[in-house]
Amino acid sequence: MITLQEYLTVAALLFSLGLLIVLFRNNAISILMGIELMLNAANINFVAFSQSLGGLAGQVFALFVIVAAAAEAAVAIAIIVLMYQNLGTTDVEKAKNLNG
Amino acid sequence: MESLIPVGLTDLQGVYPALNLAVAGIVILLLDAFFPMRSKLLSAWITLIALHLSFTCGLHRLTSGMDETFFHGAVRMDPFTHAFTVIICLASTLAVLSAPKYLRLRDCHYAEYYALILFSVSGMLLFSAAEELIMLFLALETMSIPVYCLVAFTRDNEYSTEASMKYFVMGAFATGFMVYGVALLYGSAGSGYFADLPRGAASSPGLFYSGMTLVLIGFLFKIAAVPFNMWTPDAYEGAPTPVTTFMAEAVKAAPFSGMIKLLIVAFGFSQAVHLWMPAFIGIAILTMVVGNMVALVQTDMKRMLGYSSIAHSGYILVGIVASVKLNSSEALASVLYYLFIYVLMNAGAFGILILFSHKNKDTNAIDDLVGLGRERPWAAAFMGIYTLSLTGIPPLGGFFGKFYIFSYAIKAGLTPLVIVAILTSVMSAFYYLKIIVAMYFREPSDPQHPAAFSYEGYSVFLIAMLCFTAFGVIYFGIFPKTPLTLARLAAASLIPAP
Amino acid sequence: MLSSYLPILFQLVLAGGFACALLVLTHVLGPRRSTAVKLSPFECGVDILDEAHHRFSVKFYLVAMLFILFDIEAIFFYPWAVIYRDFLSEGLFLLIEMGAFCGVLVAGFIYIWRKGVLEWA
Numbered sequence: 001m002i003t004l005q006e007y008l009t010v011a012a013l014l015f016s017l018g019l020l021i022v023l024f025r026n027n028a029i030s031i032l033m034g035i036e037l038m039l040n041a042a043n044i045n046f047v048a049f050s051q052s053l054g055g056l057a058g059q060v061f062a063l064f065v066i067v068a069a070a071a072e073a074a075v076a077i078a079i080i081v082l083m084y085q086n087l088g089t090t091d092v093e094k095a096k097n098l099n100g
Numbered sequence: 101m102e103s104l105i106p107v108g109l110t111d112l113q114g115v116y117p118a119l120n121l122a123v124a125g126i127v128i129l130l131l132d133a134f135f136p137m138r139s140k141l142l143s144a145w146i147t148l149i150a151l152h153l154s155f156t157c158g159l160h161r162l163t164s165g166m167d168e169t170f171f172h173g174a175v176r177m178d179p180f181t182h183a184f185t186v187i188i189c190l191a192s193t194l195a196v197l198s199a200p201k202y203l204r205l206r207d208c209h210y211a212e213y214y215a216l217i218l219f220s221v222s223g224m225l226l227f228s229a230a231e232e233l234i235m236l237f238l239a240l241e242t243m244s245i246p247v248y249c250l251v252a253f254t255r256d257n258e259y260s261t262e263a264s265m266k267y268f269v270m271g272a273f274a275t276g277f278m279v280y281g282v283a284l285l286y287g288s289a290g291s292g293y294f295a296d297l298p299r300g301a302a303s304s305p306g307l308f309y310s311g312m313t314l315v316l317i318g319f320l321f322k323i324a325a326v327p328f329n330m331w332t333p334d335a336y337e338g339a340p341t342p343v344t345t346f347m348a349e350a351v352k353a354a355p356f357s358g359m360i361k362l363l364i365v366a367f368g369f370s371q372a373v374h375l376w377m378p379a380f381i382g383i384a385i386l387t388m389v390v391g392n393m394v395a396l397v398q399t400d401m402k403r404m405l406g407y408s409s410i411a412h413s414g415y416i417l418v419g420i421v422a423s424v425k426l427n428s429s430e431a432l433a434s435v436l437y438y439l440f441i442y443v444l445m446n447a448g449a450f451g452i453l454i455l456f457s458h459k460n461k462d463t464n465a466i467d468d469l470v471g472l473g474r475e476r477p478w479a480a481a482f483m484g485i486y487t488l489s490l491t492g493i494p495p496l497g498g499f500f501g502k503f504y505i506f507s508y509a510i511k512a513g514l515t516p517l518v519i520v521a522i523l524t525s526v527m528s529a530f531y532y533l534k535i536i537v538a539m540y541f542r543e544p545s546d547p548q549h550p551a552a553f554s555y556e557g558y559s560v561f562l563i564a565m566l567c568f569t570a571f572g573v574i575y576f577g578i579f580p581k582t583p584l585t586l587a588r589l590a591a592a593s594l595i596p597a598p
Numbered sequence: 599m600l601s602s603y604l605p606i607l608f609q610l611v612l613a614g615g616f617a618c619a620l621l622v623l624t625h626v627l628g629p630r631r632s633t634a635v636k637l638s639p640f641e642c643g644v645d646i647l648d649e650a651h652h653r654f655s656v657k658f659y660l661v662a663m664l665f666i667l668f669d670i671e672a673i674f675f676y677p678w679a680v681i682y683r684d685f686l687s688e689g690l691f692l693l694i695e696m697g698a699f700c701g702v703l704v705a706g707f708i709y710i711w712r713k714g715v716l717e718w719a
Contacts, residue, residue: 042282049286057292070666070667075268077657089459097258133711
């Protein structure tokens with residue numbers, strides 16, 4: 001039987017992986033994947049908690065997160081395509097017109 | 101099993117201000133799909149009418165003191181929510197008024213602009229109403245996703261695209277933190293309702309406090325507090341100016357509303373306060389100091405206003421800390437008043453930039469304003485009012501906003517914080533006055549050919565917006581009674597009188 | 599309770615073992631006579647024209663993205679369908695609610711249709 005603790009550990013690992021990807025990768029698509037990983041780590045938590053606490057709130061929450069993540073991804077990919085058209089790169093480090 | 105009563109029509113009536121905007125957004129999209137030729141100005145009008153309806157509904161509910169819960173308690177429409185409905189609808193109206201001409205100058209006057217604004221605002225209105233974590237998250241996403249699109253709205257402009265990319269990465273990153281935090285909070289309390297959360301602190305404190313930290317970090321990203329502010333100047337500079345206006349007011353005020361409610365309702369018990377309060381004090385100090393210091397060296401107006409908006413977040417944080425420490429609704433009312441005035445003066449300052457924007461080129465550098473006082477005295481006078489108010493010169497609204505917040509902070513025993521706040525306010529005078537000096541006292545570098553200030557961004561909408569904001573900054577500064585009374589009414593619903 | 603999964607495990611091992619055994623047997627027993635034609639990537643049909651690593655047109659992305667969005671929205675039908683029967687006594691309200699949800703989706707669909715997103719070429 002898989003315990004709640006184990007689910008939480010996996011989720012925490014996934015979340016840290018996503019975090020590291022966002023922080024250290026430069027490719028916009030990799031960053032997007034990192035963000036998705038963070039959201040899905042949260043989803044694992046929701047479902048695991050829902051299982052151990054009873055009740056459906058956690059599962060419903062996971063559904064909403066999935067939908068929001070899809071909407072976010074759609075917008076993100078549109079922006080990445082735009083970035084490729086306008087700046088000729090999908091590397092966020094190379095986009096330095098705004099001095100920040 | 102949770103309660104099994106389906107939501108009904110009364111629930112939908114309860115969230116009327118937000119629902120109205122969402123429906124108007126869909127109507128605009130459909131109109132644009134069928135009548136693409138004539139949908140632009142029509143959409144602007146529909147947007148203004150929809151925002152006006154929500155505004156009056158909010159105002160009416162605020163004055164009548166409506167306080168009810170809907171959707172099984174997930175949404176609570178209390179005077180605090182209504183006050184933010186009013187502030188946010190006002191801020192969005194100002195942003196919409198500034199848009200049509202600017203977008204036409206950029207050849208991207210599409211009806212989608214208005215639809216996106218409406219969708220985003222409908223999310224914001226739920227932000228201040230949410231009393232449940234799912235609702236909070238949905239409101240956050242509904243607010244943020246359209247703004248990512250809006251920042252990239254001038255499609256072939258590379259600055260706009262880059263700004264959008266950076267804003268998206270940071271915004272989504274913050275969302276990631278927040279969702280993970282929400283998951284932990286849910287796990288600790290077994291329920292998403294704010295009122296149930298303190299239970300989680302008792303049963304599994306480890307989960308609860310790490311969840312709380314992550315959620316608050318997510319919020320601090322959204323309000324651009326230092327050290328979570330790196331996206332702000334870039335996003336503000338690169339976005340089309342009307343969108344920057346929208347971001348600097350509405351997109352700024354809404355997360356504050358959600359955060360205040362969460363802090364007081366869910367994290368307002370003493371053990372939690374002992375944890376987040378010192379952190380918030382430190383962050384407020386950092387935010388004020390860094391925001392104002394970096395603003396000093398900026399040469400681009402939009403960037404400078406971006407840093408100044410970071411600094412203003414710091415002042416508002418001071419107000420929040422003071423009102424929680426004093427447990428006083430009066431102090432919280434001063435925060436609401438400050439946000440209200442901040443919306444007016446900031447919108448005005450951006451409006452002037454829009455007024456002088458050219459086809460495919462903005463007038464953003466401070467040097468571009470040299471000689472404005474002589475060439476266009478009216479515009480310069482308006483700009484002067486906004487900058488003086490942002491600095492906090494009496495009798496303008498900005499002064500009283502800061503004054504109330506600082507005096508409550510002193511009452512709360514936060515004297516060191518107030519000293520930093522006042523010192524940084526003085527520092528801010530330098531960069532705000534730089535604008536005034538440029539407008540009135542600097543000679544153009546090439547006296548033979550002084551810069552031509554043509555009102556290329558002129559439109560009746562924009563002039564209405566400028567007049568209203570300038571009037572508001574002066575009038576509500578001298579006669580702060582009406583907004584303050586309403587703000588007290590609103591704050592009292594969140595912090596009941598002892 | 600794990601013991602109830604034993605037959606499934608047994609079946610898995612059996613199926614996997616059978617597949618592996620067949621692979622090994624054909625390898626060992628089968629005759630091997632390779633010719634140039636046989637070694638080409640496509641033994642029959644037309645010759646390959648160019649490489650597989652193409653850039654896709656952005657159009658594909660657009661359709662794929664819209665597909666994902668409309669596909670994911672279907673998620674909300676599940677919880678609704680699960681509880682629908684329990685609320686039959688409440689009248690038609692639940693049905694109308696789902697109608698409103700579908701209405702919003704259809705509005706989005708009409709929008710992309712009229713905007714010409716679904717037109718190829």
